[in-house]
Amino acid sequence: MWVLVFFDLPTETKKEKKAYTDFRKKLIDDGFTMFQFSIYLRHCPSRENAEVHIKRVKNMLPELGQVGILCVTDKQFGQMELYHGKKEKAKNTAGQQLELF
Secondary structure, three states, X not given: OEEEEEEEOOOOOHHHHHHHHHHHHHHHHOXXXXXXXXXXXXXXXXXXXXXXXXXXXXXXXXXXXXXXEEEEOHHHHHOOOOEEOOEEOOOOOOOOOOOOX
């Protein structure tokens, strides 16, 4: 399962810039990776684990701006077509599942 966080936050004042930077840093600290400038994603091994990270994102929402959260399965994520200009970019592989005995 993949959790995607989309956001559009104001950055006109120092206070808004700080809120933007703090939100972004908290996402990174929680294991999210930048996919595009305002889209961060994180692989989660289960729906329950995804819910934990979604709850964390909800707890760190800034006062202003728009934030969206989307969950997609590994299969749905694998069907995404990525392009860099007109050339197709190599697909991302799903995160590895660790098995402990």
